[in-house]
Every structure is written in structure tokens, then in C-alpha cells.
Amino acid sequence: MKGKLLPFAVFLMLALGLLGWGCGSKERASSATLRIGVQSNLASALLIQAKAEGAFAAQGLDVDLVMYPSGKRALEGLFAGEVDLATSAEMPLSVAALEGKEFKIFAEICELTDGAWIVADRERGIHSASDLRGKRIGTQKHSAVHYFLIRFLQAREIELTELQLLFFPAEELHERLLAGDIDAYSMRNPFIAETLKALGPRAVEFHDPVIYVQMFCLAGTPEIRTRSPEELVGILEVLHRQERKPLDLNKIAGFLNVDPKLLQDDVERHQPLLTLRQELILMMEAELAMLQEGAEPREINVLNWICSDELMQVTPAAVKLIR
Amino acid sequence: MRTSIRSRLRMIVLLCGxxxxxxVASVQWKTHRFYQNLAKIDELDEVNAHFSEINQLARxxxxxGNERTRTQWYSLMDHIEAELAALEFINEDAEGHREHLVRTHTLIREAGDRVMSYEDPARVPEFHGDQLFLLASRAGDQVEVLFGILYQRMQQEELWTLIAVFxxxxxxxxxxxxxxxxxxxxxxRPLLAIREGLRQTGQGNLDVKLPVYRDDEFGQLATDFNRELENLKKVTSSRDxxxxEIAQRKQAEADLERTVQKLESSNAELEQFAYVASHDLQQPLRMVSSFSELLMERYEDQFEGExxxxxxxxxxxxxxMQELIHDLxxxxxxxxxxxxxxxxxxEACMARAELYLLEEMVSNExxxxxxxxxxxxxDENQITAVFQNLFSNALKFRSDEKPxxxxxxxxxxxxxxxSVADNGKGxxxxxxxxxxxxxxxxxxxxEGTGIGLASVxxxxxxxxxxxxxxxxxGGGSIFRFTLAASMDSMNSTMSQTVVERKMDA
Structure with missing residues (x-):
């Protein structure tokens, strides 16, 4: 009897082996380590979850995630050669483009709604958005929070001339508000949370989730395309698979070594995705226009900073920009 | 452990069935899931079509920004909201993305409200429109992700179902x-062995022995067959x-028949010879006797002495000699x-015999x-002759006592x-x-010729x-003889006697 079962067992194993080979045929042999600069929040959720699940290793990729406090710092790390790829919102990328930095955007990986807002001290006479008129408003220059503030004021038909706009490093804004150097500031967490905690009931917040959706992108220097083309495609393949999975906050929190509850508050504002859309170009062009206000405008072709070839290889349907 | 054929067949039927x-259930399930997913894709396709309409309506x-566009906008938003609420996905991945889509839809609705909050559309900041288009585009992406999840799930289910069916x-x-x-x-195999056994047995080979493969119904059948074949062999040996023996007996019977025929023929010839001889001898014997008497009568005086x-x-x-010939x-x-x-x-026969011997009976008291x-x-005459001979002998060979x-x-x-008992000499x-x-x-x-008892x-x-x-x-002799009570008894006895004689022969 056993003798008769053996051919069938061999046949079955071969068949299953072929199936397994077919399913895993896209895996690549591990090569040099790729370093990706990310922020320790849900804007980099796809990358962090993929790393936490071992999806890169399963793809045959050796990927290290390097944490940066912001996208702007991650881009600095990219240009300094600390990392091979970096995630950042579109605003720092627009600034880098304006500065003439060489980089390529390979994909948009997350959209953040209500990622920036304004906090004010009621004792300075600010109770509603219109009360901002005539006040000193602080923000971080040439950043997403700066752009949000501009749009917020525009949406309420408050001219910049009606108030005093002051620029400080992000980490100084909280102290400046408490010190009375400014009456309100436009920023993001965790800085605003610190102020809310300090002011308590005196604090007042102004949100507007529909005026500015931040677009977090995966960018790298142009050399990465020639140095590690397959790895780059591989990373996008991993992100494409992650895009279809629900966010596992416990996994992400475990990797970031933070309390999952902190992430839970942010999860509704983040929309992980993998795409390249025309809207990114429009957004960057709008930001570039803002950045050049008051200066002699330069014509910058945003398409030069966007590379869709790799994403086209992975999921052509996700590429929705006109080339 | 003994497992019957019935149990084996039952197990086979249960296993294969x-x-x-x-x-069949796997194929049925696969088909059901395929159409279920297809229906879900149709629903999603409808949602996607409505999201596509947002761009046109946003422009x-x-x-x-008039009443007509506002009415259409709200109608479209409500419609999409209802469709999103009705969408149900059985897997967590898709459900999570549906929630993202619902959030995006909420943002679109808010963005639309913001645009409509301006009385003069010309005063709407450009970025409001950009954001509206951006969110609509995102919704399209999210729908595509849901499509991707569904297709991926269908492929996985297809694969696993195929593997399961395979x-x-x-x-x-x-x-x-x-x-x-x-x-x-x-x-x-046991059936073939039994058929072969039956074939060989039919051809006369009783030395066949069926193999007993195991202790099941066929094993028992083979055992019974072998046992019955052994019995048949014994019966056949006895029959042979x-x-x-029958052949030998028939041969002996035939031989006896021939011998009896010869004997009967010989007897007949002998009887004929005896008769002829007796008859033909009587004439010269009568002449001897007559002339002897004549000599004695006429020339008695001339004979002297010896x-x-x-x-x-x-x-x-x-x-x-005449008496002998007569008796013979x-x-x-x-x-x-x-x-x-x-x-x-x-009794009549006995009485007649007594009458014939009345003189001797009287003289001998x-x-x-x-x-x-x-x-x-x-035959009444012959039975009478039997009694006459036996009574005569009893009187002839009497003892000193009265017969x-x-x-x-x-x-x-x-x-x-x-039985005829006498008190003679014995x-x-x-x-x-x-x-x-x-x-x-x-x-x-x-006295006597020595033919009487032979005749009896x-x-x-x-x-x-x-x-x-x-x-x-008590002294004397008892002559015993048997006679048939009826014709049937006599025929039966005669047949048996003939057979026994032949057997003895």
C-alpha cells in the first residue's frame, strides 16, 4: 500500500512546489542594505508596517528604517547621504526643488488630513479665527504648517497684512507662545500637544481639514535608480501589497516603541496609499508659487522631480499623472 | 482482525462517496464565492462611477454654484453615502479600506460645503477646488485599492479552491x-479462484483446493467449498x-442367469431323460417281471433249490425296479x-393325506x-403329497411308542x-x-425308494x-417347512429366493 501511495505523494509535492514557486517567483535575492529615512508617525505607516512584518525580507530586500523627527530632516539626511530614500510631505520637497536639490519622487505613500492646525492663548483675546487679525502668529518657515496657515487665513479672507507673521524653528514655537513672543502658532503634534497641556483651558485650537491635505512622498536621489533599480521596484512592490492591508497599530506601535493609543488618535487623519497623481504636481506648483512670493519668480517644472517609471512597473493603475 | 467483505464495501462506498x-461541495463553494465577489465588484463599480461624477459636479x-448644482451635489453625496453604507466586505482588509473611503467621502462633503459657503463662486479660493479634486482623486484611488483587494481575494480563493479540488x-x-x-x-481474486475451482471440479478434477486468502465471506466460502469437495470425493469414491460392485453383481447375475438357464435346460433335459428313461424302461421291465411271474407259475416245479x-x-x-421307476x-x-x-x-390337505394313509394309520395305531x-x-395335490410323505415316514420310522x-x-x-412333529426314531x-x-x-x-423327501x-x-x-x-423329528400365505407373498419370496440364489452363485 505504501508503495502505491508514494508516486501520488511525489506528484502532489511537485504540484504544490510548482504552485509555491509560482507564487514566490517575484522574490529577489538579498543585496546591499537600503536605508530609508522615515518619521515616527503614521505618515510612514506602510514602510514601518512592512518592516515590522518582515515583508522586505520576504521580498529578498535588506531595508533599514532610519528615524527622523520630520520629513524636512529626513530630506536633509537624504541629501547628506545618510539614507538612500526618505519620506517627506510635499512642502519640504517643494522647498528642496526651489533650492535646486537633485531628487526624485517615486510615489506618494500617505495623505494626511488635518495634520496642521493653529493653537492660541485665549488670554490674548483669541476665541475665534477672526480674532487672529492683528495678532502675532508664529510658524516654521517654508514648511507644511506655514502653508496651512496661509490657506487657513485665505479661507477666512484674512489678509497677511492684517496680522504679524513670525518665523521660528518648530521646537521654539511652544516656548515663544508661553513667553508671550507670539499669540498663536501654526504647527503639528507633538508640539501643539505640549502647549495644550501647558495652557489647559486657556488653549484654543483652529482646525480646517479640508483646506490642506499633506501628501507624503517617497523620494530619493537620482543615483538610486541606477544603483539599486531592482531594490527600488522591490520596495514599491512591498508597499503595493501593504496598501491593501489594514493598518496594524499594535505592530507599528511596537516597532516605534510607543503606546498604540497615541497612534489611534491619528489613524483617521492618515490615509496610507501608493500613487502618483496630477494633484501632487498642482500642489507642489502652488507651494512653489507661495514660496516665491515677493521674489523674482522662476519657472520650475515639477515633472523633473517626479519619476513614475518604477511605480508603473509595479502598478500602472496607480500612476495618474499626465506625462 | 476479521473484516467482512460487506464492511469493506461499506467503507469503500463511504470513502469514495x-x-x-x-x-462537488468545493466546486459549488468556489462557484458561489466567485459570484459573490462578482456581485461585490459590481457594487463597487457603481460607487466608483458615482465618485467619478464628483469631478464634473465639482467643476x-x-x-x-447655483441651486441646481447644489441639489445635484447633495443628491450625489447622499447617494454615495448610502452605497458606502450598504457595502459589506467579509474580510478585514477590505472593511478597513471601506472605512477610509467613508472618511474621504466625509471630507469631500465638507469641502463641497466649504465651496458652497461662498455666495459668489468667483470668490472661492483656488485651493478649495484643488482640495476637492484631490480628495475625489483619492477616493478613486481608494476604490481601486478595494478592487485590488477583491481581485486578490478572488485569485487567492481561486487558487486555494483549485488546490482543494485538485x-x-x-x-x-x-x-x-x-x-x-x-x-x-x-x-x-477470490471469485476468480472459486470460478476456476468450479470449472476444474466440473471437469472432474476433485483434487482442487481453493486458496483461503483471509477469514472473510470468501474465505469461509472457500473453506466450505474445500470441505464439500472433500465430502464429494468420499461420496464419489463410495459411488465408484x-x-x-454393481457391475460385478450384474456380471455375476448375468453369469448366474446363464448358469440357471443352462441348469434349467439341463434339468429339463434331465427330466425329459428321466421321464423317457422311466417310461421306456418300464416296458422291458414289465416283460422281465411278467415273464418271471409266468416262469414261476408254469415251471415252479421244475426249479429246484437255488x-x-x-x-x-x-x-x-x-x-x-418298477417302484423306483414309478417314483422317479x-x-x-x-x-x-x-x-x-x-x-x-x-387342514383339507392334511385330512386327505390322512385318508390316503388310513390303513397304515390304523395298523400302526x-x-x-x-x-x-x-x-x-x-397346489393342493402337491401339498397333500407333502403331508402324505411326512406322515408315511412318521409311521414307517416309528419308535416303540404308538405313532x-x-x-x-x-x-x-x-x-x-x-411344523409336522412325530415321536418316531428321529x-x-x-x-x-x-x-x-x-x-x-x-x-x-x-423300505422305500429314497425319493419321498427329495420330492417333498x-x-x-x-x-x-x-x-x-x-x-x-420329546423324541422323534419335527419337519418344518414354509409356504406363502398369498400369491403376492409367494411371488415376493420367489423373487428374493432367485436373487439370493444368484448372489450365492
Whole structure:
């Protein structure tokens, strides 16, 4: 009897082996380590979850995630050669483009709604958005929070001339508000949370989730395309698979070594995705226009900073920009 | 452990049937899931189409912002909201993305409200429109992700269902192969062996022995078959021996028949010869006797001394010779000149015999007694002759006592045993058989020709009976003979006697 079962067992194993080979045929042999600069929040959720699940290793990729406090710092790390790829919102990328930095955007990986807002001290006479008129408003220059503030004021038909706009490093804004150097500031967490905690009931917040959706992108220097083309495609393949999975906050929190509850508050504002859309170009062009206000405008072709070839290889349907 | 064929067949049917049901169920489930996913894709397609309409309506809203566009906008938003609420996904991945889509829709609605909050569309900041288009585009992306998840799920389900169907089908084929092997091993092979055994047995080979593969129904059948074959072999051996014996007996019977025919022919010739001889001898003997008497009458005076004695001897010899020839003639006629058989009274026969011997009975002061005697089947004259001979002998060979003859009868089945007891001298045991032979006499010079008892035995034999003599406990002899009670009894006895004679021969 056993003798008769053996051919069938061999046949079955071969068949299953072929199936397994077919399913895993896209895996690549591990090569040099790729370093990706990310922020320790849900804007980099796809990358962090993929790393936490071992999806890169399963793809045959050796990927290290390097944490940066912001996208702007991650881009600095990219240009300094600390990392091979970096995630950042579109605003720092627009600034880098304006500065003439060489980089390529390979994909948009997350959209953040209500990622920036304004906090004010009621004792300075600010109770509603219109009360901002005539006040000193602080923000971080040439950043997403700066752009949000501009749009917020525009949406309420408050001219910049009606108030005093002051620029400080992000980490100084909280102290400046408490010190009375400014009456309100436009920023993001965790800085605003610190102020809310300090002011308590005196604090007042102004949100507007529909005026500015931040677009977090995966960018790298142009050399990465020639140095590690397959790895780059591989990373996008991993992100494409992650895009279809629900966010596992416990996994992400475990990797970031933070309390999952902190992430839970942010999860509704983040929309992980993998795409390249025309809207990114429009957004960057709008930001570039803002950045050049008051200066002699330069014509910058945003398409030069966007590379869709790799994403086209992975999921052509996700590429929705006109080339 | 003994497993019956029925149990094996039941197991085979259960296994193959179960696997077959699983295969059918898998295919059915696969088809059901395929159409379920297809329906879900249709629903999603409809949502996608409505999201696509947002772009066009947003432009309209930004350009005109009138009542008509607002009504259409709200209608579209409500419609999409209802469709999103109705969408149900059975897996977490898709459900999570549906929630993202709902959030995006909420943002779109808010963005639209913001645009509509401006009384003059021309005053709407450009970025509001950008954000509206951006969110609509995101919604499209999210719908595509949901499509991707559904397609991926369908592919996975297709793959696993195919694997399941493949494995189950392979298992079913294997089970069928095993069942075939099982049927061959446990049913067909024993059946073929039994068929071959029956074929060989039919051809006369009783040395066949069926293999007993195992202790199941076929094993028991084979064991029973082998046992019955052994019994058949024994019966056949006995039958062969019997057939040989029958053949031998038939041969012996045929030989006996031939011998009997020869004997009967010889007897007939002998009887004819005896008759002719007796008849032809009587004439010259009568002349001898007549002329001897004539010599004695006319020339008695001329014979002297011994001559006269010798002449007397010659005359007595001739007379004696005449008696012998007469008796011999009667003896030879017993079988050929007998009367037809019929129902006769034994007592009447006995009485007639007594009457014939009345003179001797009286002279010897003899006495004849008898029990109640039956009627039976026979020749009355010859049975009378039997009694006459036996009574005569009793009187001739009397003892010093007055002769007493007693006749009795006893029924033994279809035969009567008749006993004639006397109180005469008796017959020594050595002569009890010889007395029935012709010309046998116990004492020389004794009266009689020595043909009487031979004739008695011949008559009894003609009636299908037997005769023998025993010593009478009170002195004398008891002659016993059997006679048939009826014609049927006699025929039966005659047939049996013939067979026994042939067997003895």
C-alpha cells in the first residue's frame, strides 16, 4: 500500500512546489542594505508596517528604517547621504526643488488630513479665527504648517497684512507662545500637544481639514535608480501589497516603541496609499508659487522631480499623472 | 482482525462517496464565492462611477454654484453615502479600506460645503477646488485599492479552491484506485479462484483446493467449498466402489442367469431323460417281471433249490425296479405336471393325506393331531403329497411308542411355517440334510425308494418355501417347512429366493 501511495505523494509535492514557486517567483535575492529615512508617525505607516512584518525580507530586500523627527530632516539626511530614500510631505520637497536639490519622487505613500492646525492663548483675546487679525502668529518657515496657515487665513479672507507673521524653528514655537513672543502658532503634534497641556483651558485650537491635505512622498536621489533599480521596484512592490492591508497599530506601535493609543488618535487623519497623481504636481506648483512670493519668480517644472517609471512597473493603475 | 467483505464495501462506498461529495461541495463553494465577489465588484463599480461624477459636479459647483448644482451635489453625496453604507466586505482588509473611503467621502462633503459657503463662486479660493479634486482623486484611488483587494481575494480563493479540488480529486482518484485494487484483491481474486475451482471440479478434477486468502465471506466460502469437495470425493469414491460392485453383481447375475438357464435346460433335459428313461424302461421291465411271474407259475416245479430262490429274487428286483421307476417318474413330473396354484385349505390337505394313509394309520395305531391350520396359496395335490410323505415316514420310522403326529402352523410375515412333529426314531443330526437328497436312505434294506423327501423338498421349493428337519425334544423329528400365505407373498419370496440364489452363485 505504501508503495502505491508514494508516486501520488511525489506528484502532489511537485504540484504544490510548482504552485509555491509560482507564487514566490517575484522574490529577489538579498543585496546591499537600503536605508530609508522615515518619521515616527503614521505618515510612514506602510514602510514601518512592512518592516515590522518582515515583508522586505520576504521580498529578498535588506531595508533599514532610519528615524527622523520630520520629513524636512529626513530630506536633509537624504541629501547628506545618510539614507538612500526618505519620506517627506510635499512642502519640504517643494522647498528642496526651489533650492535646486537633485531628487526624485517615486510615489506618494500617505495623505494626511488635518495634520496642521493653529493653537492660541485665549488670554490674548483669541476665541475665534477672526480674532487672529492683528495678532502675532508664529510658524516654521517654508514648511507644511506655514502653508496651512496661509490657506487657513485665505479661507477666512484674512489678509497677511492684517496680522504679524513670525518665523521660528518648530521646537521654539511652544516656548515663544508661553513667553508671550507670539499669540498663536501654526504647527503639528507633538508640539501643539505640549502647549495644550501647558495652557489647559486657556488653549484654543483652529482646525480646517479640508483646506490642506499633506501628501507624503517617497523620494530619493537620482543615483538610486541606477544603483539599486531592482531594490527600488522591490520596495514599491512591498508597499503595493501593504496598501491593501489594514493598518496594524499594535505592530507599528511596537516597532516605534510607543503606546498604540497615541497612534489611534491619528489613524483617521492618515490615509496610507501608493500613487502618483496630477494633484501632487498642482500642489507642489502652488507651494512653489507661495514660496516665491515677493521674489523674482522662476519657472520650475515639477515633472523633473517626479519619476513614475518604477511605480508603473509595479502598478500602472496607480500612476495618474499626465506625462 | 476479521473484516467482512460487506464492511469493506461499506467503507469503500463511504470513502469514495464522502470524497465525491467534498469535491462537488468545493466546486459549488468556489462557484458561489466567485459570484459573490462578482456581485461585490459590481457594487463597487457603481460607487466608483458615482465618485467619478464628483469631478464634473465639482467643476460645475465652482463655476455656477447655483441651486441646481447644489441639489445635484447633495443628491450625489447622499447617494454615495448610502452605497458606502450598504457595502459589506467579509474580510478585514477590505472593511478597513471601506472605512477610509467613508472618511474621504466625509471630507469631500465638507469641502463641497466649504465651496458652497461662498455666495459668489468667483470668490472661492483656488485651493478649495484643488482640495476637492484631490480628495475625489483619492477616493478613486481608494476604490481601486478595494478592487485590488477583491481581485486578490478572488485569485487567492481561486487558487486555494483549485488546490482543494485538485487534492480532493486526486484523493478521490486514489480512493477509486485503492477501491479497485481492494475489489480485485478481496472480491475479484477470490471469485476468480472459486470460478476456476468450479470449472476444474466440473471437469472432474476433485483434487482442487481453493486458496483461503483471509477469514472473510470468501474465505469461509472457500473453506466450505474445500470441505464439500472433500465430502464429494468420499461420496464419489463410495459411488465408484458401488458402481464397481454393481457391475460385478450384474456380471455375476448375468453369469448366474446363464448358469440357471443352462441348469434349467439341463434339468429339463434331465427330466425329459428321466421321464423317457422311466417310461421306456418300464416296458422291458414289465416283460422281465411278467415273464418271471409266468416262469414261476408254469415251471415252479421244475426249479429246484437255488434256482427257485434266484427266480424269486429276479421277480422281486423287477418289482422293486418298477417302484423306483414309478417314483422317479413322479419326481420328474413335479415341476412340469403340477396343478395351478390357488387358495387351499391346509387342514383339507392334511385330512386327505390322512385318508390316503388310513390303513397304515390304523395298523400302526397312529394318531394325528393338529392346531388350527390356515388357508394359503399353493397346489393342493402337491401339498397333500407333502403331508402324505411326512406322515408315511412318521409311521414307517416309528419308535416303540404308538405313532403320534402333530401338525401346527405359525405365521411369519407373509409366510406360514408349518411344523409336522412325530415321536418316531428321529434323525441323527449328520443326516438331517442328507435326508432330502434323492435316493438317500438312513438304513440299507429299509423300505422305500429314497425319493419321498427329495420330492417333498422339491414341492416346497416350487411353492417358494424351504424345508428342514429338527430334533423333537420329546423324541422323534419335527419337519418344518414354509409356504406363502398369498400369491403376492409367494411371488415376493420367489423373487428374493432367485436373487439370493444368484448372489450365492
Amino acid at each position: 464522502g470524497l465525491g461529495i467534498l469535491v 460645475d459647483l465652482l463655476k455656477h 487534492v480532493l480529486t486526486a484523493a478521490l482518484i486514489l480512493s477509486l484506485m485503492l477501491s479497485g485494487f481492494h475489489v480485485y484483491r478481496y472480491i475479484a 466402489a458401488l458402481e464397481r 434256482a427257485k430262490t434266484w427266480l424269486t429274487f429276479a421277480a422281486d428286483g423287477a418289482k422293486r 417318474l413322479d419326481y420328474s413330473r413335479l415341476n412340469t405336471r403340477g396343478s395351478p396354484f390357488g387358495t387351499i385349505s391346509l 397312529g394318531r394325528l393331531t393338529h392346531d388350527t391350520l390356515p388357508e394359503l396359496w399353493g 403320534h403326529i402333530h401338525v401346527s402352523a405359525e405365521q411369519l410375515g407373509g409366510m406360514w411355517q408349518i 434323525i441323527p443330526e449328520a443326516f438331517r440334510e442328507k435326508v432330502f437328497s434323492i435316493f438317500q436312505r438312513l438304513e440299507s434294506g429299509q 423338498r422339491r414341492i416346497v421349493a416350487r411353492h417358494g418355501g424351504e424345508i428342514w428337519v429338527d430334533a423333537n425334544s
